[in-house]
Amino acid sequence: MAEAKEESKSSEESVKLFVGQVPKHMTESELLAMFKEFALVDEVNIIKDKATRSSRGCCFVICPSREEADKAVNACHNKKTLPGASSPLQVKYADGELERLEHKLFIGMLPKNVSEVEVSALFSKFGTIKDLQILRGSQQTSKGCAFLKYETKEQALAALEAINGKHKMEGSSVPLVVKWADTEKERQARRAQRAQSQASNAPHADSQHPSLFGALPMGYVPPYNGYGYQAPGGYGIMPYRMPPMQNQPGYHNMMPHMNQANALRPELGPNMNPRNYHVPPASYVGSYPAVPGLQHPIAYAGGMISPRPMSSSPGSISPAGGNGNSGTSSSSASKSSGGQVEGPPGANLFIYHIPQEFGDQELATAFQPFGRVLSAKVFVDKATGVSKCFGFVSYDSPEAAQSAISMMNGCQLGGKKLKVQLKRDNKQSKPY
């Protein structure tokens, strides 16, 4: 009441939390009310899909202080499951937030023989050092870089500006590098970037000098011309100014090399692998409606699927009459900016033991013959981009899903047998 209207109070000490596992139907006020039971909260922002404006199932929560933020985290993270969610709330500092709060510095180009004491002596001129660690390898040998935390951002900034590129430690011909430490996100990006270039380059190309590599900043451009250390060893700085990472891991571009996999690509056609193309039972062929480019749904049936009589009406596998599927695989399945499209109850499949090299496209293609595929998603590890070998396929009808189960469950694809089941249903029937 007597409280002044708090506009955007994104002050230095307010803290942003990221919250996952938020049911898409919840509103910001509902969430605000809920979080206020546990901590002071200034604001809740639901994260929405740019295109559809619908909730992406997560939100940001702004707390006035770190203490309040911690209260919210401790009370909610993995502790509460909101109605309709499949797993408990995920409540954590938003990307970059911890780093921003800690004003952590990275120090590079340290001579290997320099110890904590010497680093401390130099940097304590700018403020009280809260934390300092020199990175060391197996024999405790210094990696030539360190992380350092001050109590305040101002102290860190002062040190950064005074020392970066300017101060040479005794016996060193090269000035120290001081920059804001990478955020977790940047580290992940770098990791993924490296994994990717490793996958596409010859394995001998990675002979970077480790300490130099670690010292080179990715996003930070110093206010002066160069660091001074690029000349001596002839190491160019240029390669480190990388473009934003490509989120598509290299294997997405790999052609599946198994013959069965090729058979899954209508655009390649079964004739690419005549030896692997098995003529399907006539009854099945006859019952399958003529769809351009899709006339070989049984290609992978060849010897792989136990020839079971189709007990359900053959018509039920019709891919949603007259869809605009003009032949190639890349049409209806992969659309929709980010969010997965879910089909009606009973039309969504969970699939396990998907071959490692399959991506969304390949999965969609594999399940296309049984009906209109609304979405197909293979799950990949966030950091490495490696497939987790499971995923989801959604159809527009339960009949299509049943057909896919009967044809594809137990089907040997790659090394293992597919497991194809109805997706578990998390949503409880709406109470009114």
Next chain:
DNA sequence: TCATATT
């Protein structure tokens, strides 16, 4: 082995 998503 069942949707991990950072305005």
